[in-house]
Amino acid sequence: MIAPDPSFSQKSMHAIIIRMQATDNVAIVANEGGLPAGTALGAPHGDLTLREKVPQAHKVALVDIPQGAAVLRYGVPIGYAKADIPAGSWVHERLLDMPAARELQGLPMATVKRPTPEPLTGYTFEGYRNPDGSVGTRNLLAITTTVQCVAGVVDVAVERIRKELLPKYPNVDGVVGLEHTYGCGVAIDAPEAPIPIRTLRNISLNPNFGGEVMVVSLGCEKLQPDRLLPPGSFRNIPIRQPGESGSSASEQNDDKLDVVCLQDSAHIGFMSMIDDIMVTAKRHLERLNARRRETVPASELVVGVQCGGSDAFSGVTANPAVGYMADLLVRAGATIMFSENTEVRDAVEQLTSRAATPAVAEEIVRELGWYDQYLERGRVDRAANTTPGNKAGGLSNIVEKAMGSIIKSGTAPIAHVLSPGNKLSREQRGLVYAATPASDFICGTLQLAAGMNLHVFTTGRGTPYGLAECPVVKVATRTELAKRWHDLMDVNAGRVADGELTIEEAGWELFRLLLDVASGKKTWAEQWKLHNSLVLFNPAPIT
Amino acid sequence: MIAPDPSFSQKSMHAIIIRMQATDNVAIVANEGGLPAGTALGAPHGDLTLREKVPQAHKVALVDIPQGAAVLRYGVPIGYAKADIPAGSWVHERLLDMPAARELQGLPMATVKRPTPEPLTGYTFEGYRNPDGSVGTRNLLAITTTVQCVAGVVDVAVERIRKELLPKYPNVDGVVGLEHTYGCGVAIDAPEAPIPIRTLRNISLNPNFGGEVMVVSLGCEKLQPDRLLPPGSFRNIPIRQPGESGSSASEQNDDKLDVVCLQDSAHIGFMSMIDDIMVTAKRHLERLNARRRETVPASELVVGVQCGGSDAFSGVTANPAVGYMADLLVRAGATIMFSENTEVRDAVEQLTSRAATPAVAEEIVRELGWYDQYLERGRVDRAANTTPGNKAGGLSNIVEKAMGSIIKSGTAPIAHVLSPGNKLSREQRGLVYAATPASDFICGTLQLAAGMNLHVFTTGRGTPYGLAECPVVKVATRTELAKRWHDLMDVNAGRVADGELTIEEAGWELFRLLLDVASGKKTWAEQWKLHNSLVLFNPAPIT
Ligand SMILES: [Ca+2]
Ligand SMILES: [Ca+2]
Ligand SMILES: [Ca+2]
Ligand SMILES: [Ca+2]
Ligand SMILES: [Ca+2]
Structure with a gap:
């Protein structure tokens, strides 16, 4: 229904007009400064010429549009002609009756049936395959935070990791403090509180962070680490302690959350907090550094678009x-x-x-x-x-x-x-x-x-x-x-x-x-x- | 009414108890681990001994509190005795009827009359006096932003100002990007929108920034610079352009907002934005650097307290x-x-x-x-x-x-x-x-x-x-x-x-x-x- 119609995006003489879909009865004038009356629109539009000046980015009628008929753009009615609109006219909002803003009742539900287009195969990229099957496009150490209170400390630690540790781990692309303004001083049991909480949880699990999860917590915040990342919500690559044998260690540690808690009584002075974050970061950097890009199908892309x-x-x-x-x-x-x-x-x-x-x-x-x-x-x-x-x-x-x-x-x-x-x-x-x-x-x-x-x-x-x-x-x-x-x-x-x-x-x-x-x-x-x-x-x- | 009563904050034997006000009939046990039954409370409390163990930070009755009487702490009733509470008892919540949470009707309005205490004179500090009379405790360049869109660019600029410019302006304590998440994608005409907008405006005018205001704007954001800082809301120290004579220049420029707009057509490429911010910052750094601390009365302190x-x-x-x-x-x-x-x-x-x-x-x-x-x-x-x-x-x-x-x-x-x-x-x-x-x-x-x-x-x-x-x-x-x-x-x-x-x-x-x-x-x-x-x-x- 809103398929762009590429055959109409073309230059004809000096007029550049863009129609979004073949069923559209209007198109947009792209020329800077618009187009004057009399301009011929060229090949695909037969001998159509502009009846009046049309400003840039404004619409021109490609066919005669009778009174009451729908003006179609993007293949949908964007208004109804108040009077007959001859082909070549400037179609501005004063000529249209507006469609009412839609309420949420009585909508067409899954009514459009479209033939499944041919699958596109053979396209690949070089990505970082994660233990859960997802694929990262970057190899980043992320430091999850539970609360804004720790942000100043995490900033200092991130700066030191960047300068002192990253040069030793050349396969790691960077370090990111996942800082935010949630975590305390919020209505954490409000009906909508799950939204920011699961957002933070799921960002920690973004494929670009390789499944490595480390958390810096204050200690007394409302959003406690195990509320943010409850057991079962994540799965670290097994942490092997020095001296431990491989398999038993893995089973013990893969769902233990790796938390640096600033209020921990073991922290004597500011530098002990920074050192603890650095040591914890190192553990995760070691494993991130061992990762290599591999060829994966384009189907592993998860693309977000926005304007x-x-x-x-x-x-x-x-x-x-x-x-x-x-x-x-x-x-x-x-x-x-x-x-x-x-x-x-x-x-x-x-x-x-x-x-x-x-x-x-x-x-x-x-x-x-x-x-x-x-x-x-x-x-x-x-x-x-x-x-x-x-x-x-x-x-x-x-x-x-x-x-x-x-x-x-x-x-x-x-x-x-x-x-x-x-x-x-x-x-x-x-x-x-x-x-x-x-x-x-x-x-x-x-x-x-x-x-x-x-x-x-x-x-x-x-x-x-x-x-x-x-x-x-x-x-x-x-x-x-x-x-x-x-x-x-x-x-x-x-x-x-x-x-x-x-x-x-x-x-x-x-x-x-x-x-x-x-x-x-x-x-x-x-x-x-x-x-x-x-x-x-x-x-x-x-x- | 809630005057701390310092005479009672004292050590007597091993018991440390703290009463907040002389009218209080309870005090707090400060000793780690609490105090055992039989402990003598010492000097100011006569021969009062504890009738039972009182945990740390919990209350002890200093006098006999008859059934129905108010338990006073901070000089106010925090509950009413359900039964007689003998002196030396642990006063926990199970012994008290709670005062109801107060509604906002029928409150005592300005009822407390207190003799004005003697003014405290002669205390001073060394501060930065601003043109509007206010006093800064630090001499900072603040870069106001209208919208989160510009934050990444401002971060890069702040880092360069810190490294390349600040060493040349030794009297300036630092540079701060006033970054935030407001400015666009918000309901800017909502009934409460004035709150975040005036907050940003007034932070830009904080006395620690010396009355210097510079803004980095994107261009298309909802919160336009002149909505954030309308004429009359601020007053820059006059900016004298090279070649301009003093007084006329001052009059022309002192209410002209100093804005770097990233979408300005004069900006060709990223570095031109950074350069523009640097040049603008320099102008303000020159003037900030000319400031000197001077002796001002303690009355110029504006202290915010929080817990x-x-x-x-x-x-x-x-x-x-x-x-x-x-x-x-x-x-x-x-x-x-x-x-x-x-x-x-x-x-x-x-x-x-x-x-x-x-x-x-x-x-x-x-x-x-x-x-x-x-x-x-x-x-x-x-x-x-x-x-x-x-x-x-x-x-x-x-x-x-x-x-x-x-x-x-x-x-x-x-x-x-x-x-x-x-x-x-x-x-x-x-x-x-x-x-x-x-x-x-x-x-x-x-x-x-x-x-x-x-x-x-x-x-x-x-x-x-x-x-x-x-x-x-x-x-x-x-x-x-x-x-x-x-x-x-x-x-x-x-x-x-x-x-x-x-x-x-x-x-x-x-x-x-x-x-x-x-x-x-x-x-x-x-x-x-x-x-x-x-x-x-x-x-x-x-x-
Ligand atoms: Ca930041
Ligand atoms: Ca958009
Ligand atoms: Ca958007
Ligand atoms: Ca508080
Ligand atoms: Ca607080």
Whole structure:
């Protein structure tokens, strides 16, 4: 239903217009400054010429649209013609009756049936295979923390590990303190407290950390280490103590949590805390250092996609290219997550209709309904209506805006839905709706918890976003941004608007780049060591 | 009403018992392991001996308490005797009828009249006087950020400023990136959004930053620089451009916000952003470096007090010593803030009765009532009842627990109440109730926004808490902790429980230490560079 239609992303004379799907009766003018009246749209559109000036990123009618008929973009109705709209007209929001924002009742549930596309085989990357079968794209020592109280101490320890230990373990890519603001001074028994707690737990288990878990705890915090990581929730590689024989030691230690507790009475003075963290880190670094990349199928990718700092071209170039990439990943048997509740909410029926089963559609409704209530409780209006800036950018309404975000998900059926903070099982593959807030950092943090080993981020205005935990591939929507931020943007999807590249080509380029980055190629954010904070989603009050 | 009674904090034979106020009819056994039946309590208590074993930190009846009579600790009823309690008995919670948790109606409003104590004159410290009259205890360059998006870039810039620029500006103590997780992906027009926004604004104006304001912004964030710091909210020291004559330049520039916007079209590549931040920082470092400490009266201190990682001795040693210090600060004309809504809530009538005026009492009720509703909205039970651990530690009920926290405020009338995120004016001196959550980091962040230039933090279990923005003096409640964490705890109030020091002496020691630290003496957290995160109080949803 929202398949990009690459054959229409092409340059004809000087006019560059982009239609998202073959059934669309409108297309977007990509030319800078828009196009004047009389411009011929060229080959695929026969002898169509513009009846009036159409600004950049705004819509043009490709056929006569009679009064009352649906204006179709992304293959869905984004409004209904108030009067006849002749082909070649500028289709702006004043010509349209808006479709009402959808309530969560009476939605089409798993109604779209689509032939399963041919599997994509033979694509591989060089990754770190973990004991649980998952695959890391980086080999990182993560230090889990239970509470903000320990963050200052962990920062000092991480700095020393970086300087004094990492040079001795050349196969380890880095060390990350998993710091956060949760753990105490929070309503830890509130109905929603499980969300931040499981988020922290599951981030500790991210495939990029090799299954090694070490924790720095204060001692008196509400979030005790065994509440954060209860027995059975993790499985360390067996720790062999000096002198112990192999097998018995393994059995004893593989579910014992490796905790440095600062309030432990054995700690005399600050340096004893640092030394203890260093000694513990060393144990895990030894094992991480023994790991080697091996060839694994592309199906081991767990990719989270997101957009932020969006512009009028996000839904035209970068997001459709990511959508095409998403379809390739699904065909390759990989996992691809899209998210951002408030951005998809106004086109909810596109999600429920694309659900693989009615049960999956129900889960979508449940997650978005829960989020509606969360916003209501905070007395925030759910309807994220288009802003004046959006309209100036050519977005007629909230459905069109939501479709520009949803198109990142491509065309595959939605196979699974994930609640915030939960982790995907190895069996949950294909296209996943990971229900998260749209906030870039909260969404990224929740996708890390879900098990993401590669992050793709599209941006039109530009953001230097980066994560210490996982590579972030940044995709620019416009060539101007890609050129100006030449050493921050990894891919320029703006070439689609320039008529240099089809969406299909951009999607393939992204797919191939993902395999390279997963194999170790550094992103720009990694080159510059740009690391944003983990930000937990805590819907419960603090105390 | 809750004056510590130092004459009773003394060693008699081997028994060490601590009475908080002369009107109390119970006292606390401080001896490790408690005291056995038959122990003579010694001098001030006549020939009183224990009728039974009393555990450490538990209460002993100093006089016969008849059935129905109030058991007084901190000068307030913490319960009523269920039966006659003879002098020398262990007074545990099973002997008491609990006073009901107070609702917010019918409270005593500004009922306590207390003679104004003699002003304390002649105490001074060496501080940095700011253009607005406020005084810094440190000379720091702060880089304000509008949004988490810029944090990775600011981290890189701060590191370079530290290494390349600070050595050239020896009078500047450090550089701080004011990073946070607000700014975008938040409900910025929600009813409570002004709280995090004004918090960030007012932190930028903290006296330790010398009135220099520079901002790093992304460009497309919801929290735009001029919403964060609107004209008139700040006043830079005039920026003189090369070639400009003095006075006209000053007038032009003193309310122009100094912003580095990463999305600015002038930025070509990552390094141009870093360079721009460095050049901007230099301008402010030049002026900060010209500042010198000068002798100022103790009345320029703005001290925030807090407790965290509390134990049974927090309300017996460290908090009463801080309370005595608070009284000294008030007598010296300084400002002293106490906070932590959920910890004081159950003894609200102690606060309202101590309010300087009925209007101040009303403000206390309004703030705590608002907080009750905030917790209810999140479906969290307001009543922070004593835990089993509290009872084992000798705290009979929620009022007694709250009094152990409130005693940090000493005995002065509550002169002002501050809503979260607001800044004290120069006229708001004396004892202030700054209404904040109890969370250590959120409370500290809000006290920084209020204008705190010195932080005092008491702890029984131990926390390595530190702030980059302001010195934190840490006070241990027990000698064992103070000895074990000898290079993290700045003061050992445990000597009060050891019978080595009276509360009065400990309070004076703290007061004198504050003047030293305000003058430049480093705290342990500063020595080790232990810096916890700023954590904003955002009661509104994220999006
Ligand atoms: Ca987005
Ligand atoms: Ca986002
Ligand atoms: Ca406290
Ligand atoms: Ca606290
Ligand atoms: Ca940090």
